[in-house]
Amino acid sequence: MTGKPPLDEVLALDDLHVTVHDGAATAVRGVSLSVAAGEIVGLVGESGSGKTLTCRAALGVLPKGCAVARGTVAFERLDVTGLSRRGWQRLHGTGMGAVFQDPASYLNPNLTVGSQLAEVLRVKQRLSRREARRRSIELLAAVGLHGPERVFHQIPAELSGGMLQRVMIAIAICCGPRLLIADEATTALDVTIQAEILELLRDLRDQRGLAVLFVSHDLAVIKELCDKIVVFYAGEVVESGPAAEIIERPRHPYTQALLRVASVGDFGRRELRVIPGQPPRVGADIAGCRFADRCQAAAGECRSGPVSLVPLSPAHQARCVRATDPELASSTDSASPGGASAAAELAAR
């Protein structure tokens, strides 16, 4: 990270709070993060940790009943938090694009994929019919689809999940956005296809300088792809920093636990590890650290008051009162469940 010139900041979230159920509960609490041009930032955490709401707030498409209660969303250094619907629509496609988990549900099953891609180009860039078609075929080829002329005339049902996700990426980048938000974009794909999509995202970053915010619950996928990692737990950022540093020297006990349960690239018979306990309810009010109840290193000070992010290096920070404690830093491989059977451990929950 050091030695490189400062990067252009494309997206910056500052102290973002998102409430759900018409303000009854706060699901995202004080999230700050930034994504620069040519950088892939990964958000990782369990389901319900607030990753998707954070993305939707950044895209200005929060579901009904949800609102940004505090904090700001800045796109290319411009505060877009209170933008009107028209304003967001102007940004969508041209400034920022998005890809989600289930590509088939975002495409009209009755229209050819080519017509749906060309439509975006005609509306957003006012291209002629012929020009939009030519550009669409170029884009389908650019996202690695073989025989783009044939694909242009196919309907979604004729394409595989991996091909549809490539079409969605083509639609997301067709108007040259600077930011791509991918929410669980490879979760439903086969591993071989997932590897190809990750490669495509890397190429887009390198060749177009695209900024990518990539969300996944799978730390292994995040590690393969991202330059920076942001770990979410129960609506908060608990650790963030350069990918290599987070993987090699995780300082928050939750990140350490995620690493223990992730795929390790080992294909041998082994003890599969689990994180005991359940995350707190969405919006639960907890005085101290939100992970304390599941943390093996938790002490009295963890529960007494709010824990703030502790800077560990210029780019690395962790929300743990013991973040600088050398004993905690080395505990990545300790705390083995000791071969207890799953049923015994489940019963203890």
Add this chain to the structure above:
Amino acid sequence: MTAAVRKAGATGTAPLLAIAGVDVVLGRGWRANQVLSGVDLDIWPGQIVGLVGETGSGKTTLARTIVGLVKPRAGRVVFDGTDISGLRGAARKRERRSGHVQLVFQDPLRSLDPDLTVAEIVGEGLRIRGGLDAGQIRDRVTGALAKVGLDATLLERAPGQISGGQRQRVSIARALAAGPLLLLCDEPVSALDASNRNYILRLLADLRDSLHLPIVIISHDLSSLAGIADRVVVLYRGRIVEDGPVSRVFSAPRHPYTALLMASAPSVGDQGGQRLSVRQLRRTSADPPSPDGEGACVFAARCPFAAAVCARQPPLTLTTVPPGKGAVTTPADRWTAACHRHREWGELASQRPEHPQ
């Protein structure tokens, strides 16, 4: 559950399930699509068999064929000594109601009835089968829930009121309540995060050990499967391309597709230096054209090592076990692969560039 143990003890050498030469065609006329071709698969008691392959490879169709939801066009499915592929009418109904083979589905939120309570879901099959009074059903239900580590406080909850990991355990409890001899799990952990995924897999491993229950797990997560499975079966476009003990297959795969699946699996650790990279196993435009005519090897079109010999589909044949790794001692140790060049491609792959030029 005692039934499972008794049967397993009685049939020490014969497989519990023997599938031979199964072809399955879905749809008719111009829509007809051959989904499985010449599938041979034996399953012994007390084994976890991992069934891997990509979308459309026929994993789910194979599971549906085993439970009798799909009728094969050719071949036999022999379960516990009875050919169940040819059963009709009352005999078929009797076989289904016996509950000998149970399926667990991928997405418990969709496969469990949202309007029923956990107790009703787990006991529903027993009620339909008949022969048990309400008290006996209640006992079987709480017994099955205890086996998956859920306590009786959840009995009156609806599927929507419990967590994803708990829901999948309810699906497994529902299957166990029927007293199965074989459990088929179709992508049981794909919808779960890593911690819950490991919970469920460990639970299945415990069930194998404590009940001697054979379990087939369909999954595309090779690494976590490797943690608990005894055997792995790799399907590619309706054919088994490799089948063998997990420890051997994953230490030196004999089919290039198995190697590609392993190389594609994301991991937080560094892949060992000897492992081949995706680049070495994926076809590029620079590779010579591969045979693609009728009857060619199903993987030839994606295989960088395809040669003239690959114009003919290779049969699943025994691979030789490297010296020092032990010989084939039991039928369950058999290791087969369907590749003409299974002795040569490894060497060719290691000569290919690891990174793009």
